[in-house]
Amino acid sequence: MAGAEAQPLRAAVREAERVLADAGVASPRADAELLAAHVLGVPRTRLPLVTEIDPVAADELRRLVRRRAERVPLQHLTGWAAMGGICVAVGPGVFVPRPETELLFAWGLAELQGVRRPVVVDLCTGSGVLGLAVANARPDAEVHAVERDPAALAWARRNANIRAAAGDSRIRLHAGDVADPDLLADLAGMVDLLLCNPPYVPEGTAVPPEVAEHDPEHAVFAGDGGLAVIRDVVDRAARLLRPGGAVGIEHDDGHGEAVPALLASHGAFTEVTDHADLAGRPRFATAHLRRTQTPHSAG
Incomplete structure (x- = not known):
């Protein structure tokens, strides 16, 4: 994506949490963080050490969040x-x-x-x-x-x-x-x-x-x-x-x-x-x- 810039990870996770909460997901914050960790390839506990998410990863996170908002199980999205x-x-x-x-x-x-x-x-x-x-x-x-x-x-x-x-x-x-x-x-x-x-x-x-x-x-x-x-x-x-x-x-x-x-x-x-x-x-x-x-x- 030409000209696209990395965005703060915290903002991306906060937006994912909002989408999941609006969809009625029972644990929107936890699921948003687990999906972000999955996309970034890091343990959830390491997320505070990651400051930014690049455009490609951000798009993938938004895609997975949309599917989770459709109530596809989190584990089906992460695979484990x-x-x-x-x-x-x-x-x-x-x-x-x-x-x-x-x-x-x-x-x-x-x-x-x-x-x-x-x-x-x-x-x-x-x-x-x-x-x-x-x-x-x-x-x-x-x-x-x-x-x-x-x-x-x-x-x-x-x-x-x-x-x-x-x-x-x-x-x-x-x-x-x-x-x-x-x-x-x-x-x-x-x-x-x-x-x-x-x-x-x-x-x-x-x-x-x-x-x-x-x-x-x-x-x-x-x-x-x-x-x-x-x-x-x-x-x-x-x-x-x-x-x-x-x-x-x-x-x-x-x-x-x-x-x-x-x-x-x-x-x-x-x-x-x-x-x-x-x-x-x-x-x-x-x-x-x-x-x-x-x-x-x-x-």
Whole structure:
């Protein structure tokens, strides 16, 4: 662009924030800064050290801001999502990981303290982010990740291959359905930790455009008031966990009583607890498999 001059980055970010706020984006300042960092190729934390943005970069930022204002997910524009110290590729056809799942991940890591060479299962893995984050944090772990949707499994395989090519810990991917009672049958009674971020939004619930128009519907919504898949996850956990093994299941903020009740009523679990997210909303339930199984819980 002949004659064009660089402009202050602060002004460009402020304008991007205004556009995103007018479009109803939930976090306009954060998204404006993350898009600017993406365009400039610097971490967000380094933005205060950048004073100007050149015309070409400014045009690209405005283009991405327009798409974000159309409620295209931020992660689709940057091409990645972060969790537990790693980034994974995401885009159309796979559920975008949410920051709330970091809490489930952190809980899971704490459960593995003192466990040597743990066996970990990540059900409904989607992009593979939970399983890959565990493998990154615990290179000694044997991590199995399960996904039924071929499109999502392709994203998980891509991410697993990227991590493996970089010399990071590997995970074992499985095409499978949590409703299958024989899922991972060879691991029955051997799993130290089972994590799951399943579809759990009750069907018919209004969701933001980023979710309604871009996340795969089957990765978001579930029947039975959002509990259909979770019921199967509870059954799989009872079969796969070793005595004393732990399960953590993310759930809808309206499930703070229902999911712990499912775990408690199963009969195989003890120490059932529900956990809130950073906003104080019920977010995931945890439990341990009883060390001594009763005839009811063993069946």
